[in-house]
Amino acid sequence: MRSAVVAAVAAVVATGCGPQGSGAAGSSGGTGSGRSAAPSAPADPSAAPSHDDKPAGDTASPSASATPGAAKALMAEGSESEQVRELQARLKQLAYFHRSPTGFYGSITSTAVKGFQTKRQLSATGSVDEDTWQKLLAMTHRPTDAELRPPTTNELDTPDPRCLTGRVMCISKESRTLAWMIDGKVQLAFDVRFGSENTPTREGQFNVEWKAREWTSTLFHTPMPYAMFFSRGQAVHYSADFAARGYAGASHGCVNVRDKVKLSSLFDQVKVGDKVVVYW
Known part of the structure; x- marks a missing residue:
């Protein structure tokens, strides 16, 4: 039954995630054709239904x-x-x-x-x-x-006001962090990486549309473990490329996380419908 549901989802979903900048194998971010419509069932049938930065270039405003x-x-x-x-x-x-x-x-x-x-x-x-x-x-x-380019954990940014109520993945592009917050209190925090200038991570307020504990990009054919999709193929997910190369690389739009163990805990806590805020 599970394989049938996953196959059905794969038939209507185009997700893209793959590392940029090196050609190295591993998971990274994703854009692409994305999801045009939510499937009738989440990719993980066991899941309960229920916003300092882009990679640096050499430009100046x-x-x-x-x-x-x-x-x-x-x-x-x-x-x-x-x-x-x-x-x-x-x-x-x-x-x-x-x-x-x-x-x-x-x-x-x-x-x-x-x-x-x-x-x-x-x-x-x-x-x-x-x-x-x-x-x-x-x-x-x-x-x-x-x-x-230190490998240390980034300090959390001041939360966007939209992050202060409810259950929300609060994602700051400026501090490059993700804070899992419930009613304004930080439960978990992560270093994150975003898309490049050509494939930027979308900003705004979204909701978790579907989840997949194991997923492979249909555009780049790279693994996207613990994927939590929030905007037409863009997702929060573990990236082996981010874990290996850090900020030397970039995603194709997804929000990359490099702490796989802690992300697995977040995946278990986040529900479909929870808020996602990606901001500067």
């Missing part, structure tokens, strides 16, 4: 441009580059930045820069001009590879 009368900003909110990753690592050396460097300049990085500028009696703009950068370089050492 117009917000990093100079404004009349102001010092030229080398980096500012919206910037995304390896220099931003170095900035975050140097700020972390001085205890102004408390997350793993991501390469994306968001509000958390801006707040850290303001703190550094205020302490050094620089103009506290939250953007990095030449004076700020040179002062930071003089006070810190060149970050090591481990400092730039």
